[in-house]
Amino acid sequence: MSNVRKTFDAELDRLKETLLEMVKLSQNAIDDALRALKETDLEKAQAIIDNDIQINNYEESINNQVVKILAQQQPVASDLRRTIAVLKISNDVERIGDLAVNIAKSVLIIGNEELIKPIEDIPKMAKIAQGMLSDAIKAFYEEDVILAGDLAKVDDQVDDMYGKLIKELLELMTKYPNSLSQITQLCFICRYIERVGDHATNISENIIYMVKGKMFDLNA
């Protein structure tokens, strides 16, 4: 069987590559934001905010590529699903970039103020959320629906940890009323990390749709 759509295949490959480049930037942004928090590195935090435009540009580029493919190639079947999946996944990846910016902003607000208590569970939760993002991208690249489906369970772990952390932080608020601002920012950061997990789950849903042609709600 010969392939009569080489140009179209090249365009689909380029779309996938663009998404993977965009993902790398978002992953790095999240990694850097968490490192900035841990190391109180305000310069790094500011750099994340400044560089977010690159991630946004990638999203725009993917948008344009998809519009061109839809208009010129009228994809059907798995080609159509792949094109739509990339468009939707790029939206989640862009939101992850925004969450990195949000974490960086919180780091800047906390500033050089010493943390009232080293909170070990935040990096633990962050590690799981980062792992979810890596797995989601691996599942996309390898079209692995089993790995994608498993992420729903991991997201439940993140949600549980988030609940416990918020409870702990609220208790700290009563103990350290003078540090309300810092504790509030830490609550926000926990929320942003928890949202990274949700976006990874959304990506998984789109991978399953791309491969199987069916939508499953993994966030339920």
Place this chain on the structure above:
Amino acid sequence: MTDMISNQQNENSAIDDQYIFDIHDFNLWYGSDQALYGINMGIEKNKITAVIGPSGCGKSTLLKTLNRMIEMVPNVNTSGSIKYDNADIFSKKQMVEDLRTQVGMVFQKPNPFPKSIYDNVAYGPRIHGIKKKKVLDEIVEKSLRGAAIWDEVKDRLNQNAYGLSGGQQQRVCIARCLAIEPNVILMDEPTSALDPISTLKIEELIKELKDKYTIVIVTHNMQQAARISDKTAFMLTGELVEFTDTDTLFSNPKDKRTEDYITGRFG
């Protein structure tokens, strides 16, 4: 018990009512060459069924079998059955003229007769014995309106149909088909010789005709099948590979061969 039986009968008649054609284990040979292999499909009433597939896959053969036009080709043999409205189309009782009155056909190239627009449309009804001018006038207007071309030709009904554009000629041919009030319209690539705007007009018309007629359309244009049909059949080397809702076939086909063909990876 009686209720159960009558319910069963009701269900059966509901199924019978749903399909206007029931094709069962149908094979066809041109001489010793087999062109169709074990086709099983039901054509639903008041739906648009599209048949797609590469050249030589048997889609036009299947279409032409539905009103027995295929018999114009010498040395055609068949086995299996095709029922139209629950009656075998190949039975001796079935008059081929009656079948073709009920199952009309529109061809690839517009083929109006070298006559006036009026006479083109009135041709069928006249053959069926309608002579009264008033009745014919009504049929011609109704048919031309039905084919969405009345407004364009009402002032020049006596002019030769050859003077119309290709898209207009094709709609006159559709009107000629509607004039004998068929139940089914078979269309063999009805827009392949037309420009994009005329194509869209015919496509809109086909969708409107669905309320009153059952339409079976053979098309090389997959986007056209995706745009207008309710059901799509994919054929390959004389076999029916996949037959399902059009939305499903074009978004999530089950058979790898369908996927390869519609995505253009089938050389």
